[in-house]
Amino acid sequence: xxxxxxxxxxxxxxxxxxxxxxxxxxxxxxxxxxxxxxxxxxxxxxxxxxxxxxxxxxxxxxxxxxxxxxxxxxxxxxxxxxxxxxxxxxxxxxxxxxxxxxxxxxxxxxxxxxxxxxxxxxxxxxxxxxxxxxxxxxxxxxxxxxxxxxxxxxxxxxxxxxxxxxxxxxxxxxxxxxxxxxxxxxxxxxxxxxxxxxxxxxxxxxxxxxxxxx
Numbered sequence: 421x422x423x424x425x426x427x428x429x430x431x432x433x434x435x436x437x438x439x440x441x442x443x444x445x446x447x448x449x450x451x452x453x454x455x456x457x458x459x460x461x462x463x464x465x466x467x468x469x470x471x472x473x474x475x476x477x478x479x480x481x482x483x484x485x486x487x488x489x490x491x492x493x494x495x496x497x498x499x500x501x502x503x504x505x506x507x508x509x510x511x512x513x514x515x516x517x518x519x520x521x522x523x524x525x526x527x528x529x530x531x532x533x534x535x536x537x538x539x540x541x542x543x544x545x546x547x548x549x550x551x552x553x554x555x556x557x558x559x560x561x562x563x564x565x566x567x568x569x570x571x572x573x574x575x576x577x578x579x580x581x582x583x584x585x586x587x588x589x590x591x592x593x594x595x596x597x598x599x600x601x602x603x604x605x606x607x608x609x610x611x612x613x614x615x616x617x618x619x620x621x622x623x624x625x626x627x628x629x630x631x632x633x634x
Contacts, residue, residue: 430474454488532591
């Protein structure tokens with residue numbers, strides 16, 4: 421059985437990420453065929469989730485869920501929409517409820533500044549840097565941690581469209597809706613993506629209704 425130290429040397433998705441995706445975003449939507457496909461990659465939906473899953477399992481789980489929810493959408497659009505759904509589902513986890521509870525107080529700008537902390541609850545191989553631009557927008561760079569860059573046998577560690585969906589939904593959790601643009605790459609592909617979050621064009625969203633106290 422691998423030790424915790426050896427596990428950290430491999431890119432993994434933690435249970436909060438998989439819970440948000442499979443138990444919340446896909447609640448009631450996984451048919452028998454989807455469950456069979458998940459079982460084929462090592463995810464038994466009849467058993468409690470593991471504490472962590474290999475990156476390849478996360479990628480295939482997203483692909484399976486995209487096939488269920490958005491079978492007729494172009495691939496990049498489907499993965500963008502899955503990013504939104506996954507972040508929304510993350511709000512149903514214990515960690516997500518704590519983050520979302522502070523979201524409207526912080527607002528989208530501060531939430532974007534905490535992207536690395538959010539990543540650390542979901543995956544172990546990426547970090548983010550945000551910078552305010554003169555026009556009021558935010559530039560958000562998401563990159564692979566250096567210790568994972570030389571794993572040549574690994575497939576793409578991040579999908580830029582899935583990430584764009586997560587960022588767009590995070591902005592909405594903070595109380596606004598704003599365009600999120602994926603910028604042209606300035607370095608090696610698949611290791612760093614830069615987004616411009618157009619907070620200068622943000623439209624405020626109405627406050628969510630108060631939680632019921634049944």
